[in-house]
Amino acid sequence: MSFINRKDVSKLIGFSSDTLRYYERIGVIPPIKRDKNGYRDYRPVDLDWLFLVKCLKDAGLSMEALIEFAKLNQSGENEPAQKAILQEQLEKLNQKSAEMKRTRNLLEYKIDTFEDHIAKFKSGEMDADHVDELWKMDKFQVHKQK
Numbered sequence: 001m002s003f004i005n006r007k008d009v010s011k012l013i014g015f016s017s018d019t020l021r022y023y024e025r026i027g028v029i030p031p032i033k034r035d036k037n038g039y040r041d042y043r044p045v046d047l048d049w050l051f052l053v054k055c056l057k058d059a060g061l062s063m064e065a066l067i068e069f070a071k072l073n074q075s076g077e078n079e080p081a082q083k084a085i086l087q088e089q090l091e092k093l094n095q096k097s098a099e100m101k102r103t104r105n106l107l108e109y110k111i112d113t114f115e116d117h118i119a120k121f122k123s124g125e126m127d128a129d130h131v132d133e134l135w136k137m138d139k140f141q142v143h144k145q146k
Contacts, residue, residue, distance in 0.1 A: 003041035013050045020050075028053055028066050030074050060096075061089050098142045105139050 006017050015023070020040075023029045029049055032040040042050075056066060065085060072082045110117075120126040134140055 003035070003043060004047065006040050006042070009042045009047065009050065013047070013054050015050065015054065023053065026063075026067060027074075028063070028070050030070070056089060059089060059093055061085075065089075095142075102140050102142050106134065109134075109139075 004012070006020055009015070009020060010017050020029070024032060029046070032042060032046055035041050053066060053070075056069075061069075069082060069085045072078050072085075117126065117132075
């Protein structure tokens with residue numbers, strides 16, 4: 001079985017040593033086994049958990065939800081509640097992804113048509129009362145997931 005120290009975990013996962021200690025103290029990550037000298041020895045299962053926590057945190061899961069998820073996981077009980085937390089986060093990410101896609105489409109459109117729009121405004125073909133009405137264009141709408 002291979003173990004990894006906190007410094008290497010910090011580099012690998014992207015959490016500072018202080019964050020790792022804090023997350024262990026508040027229960028976001030389970031207690032880490034220690035070697036004979038008292039140093040933390042992170043096992044592959046710990047790295048998997050840290051990677052999941054990092055991804056969930058980066059995706060916007062609240063600290064309270066992370067703690068709840070961790071406690072449910074560590075207790076080994078209430079798997080449906082654990083899965084519900086993950087499903088809720090996936091739904092939020094799907095919505096955020098749709099919003100980002102809309103914004104990406106809008107930015108691409110604005111960049112692709114920039115010179116044309118400037119020319120139309122300068123020539124008087126477009127003005128404040130005669131614009132593209134971006135809010136009506138289907139490609140810029142966020143459609144609800146079913």
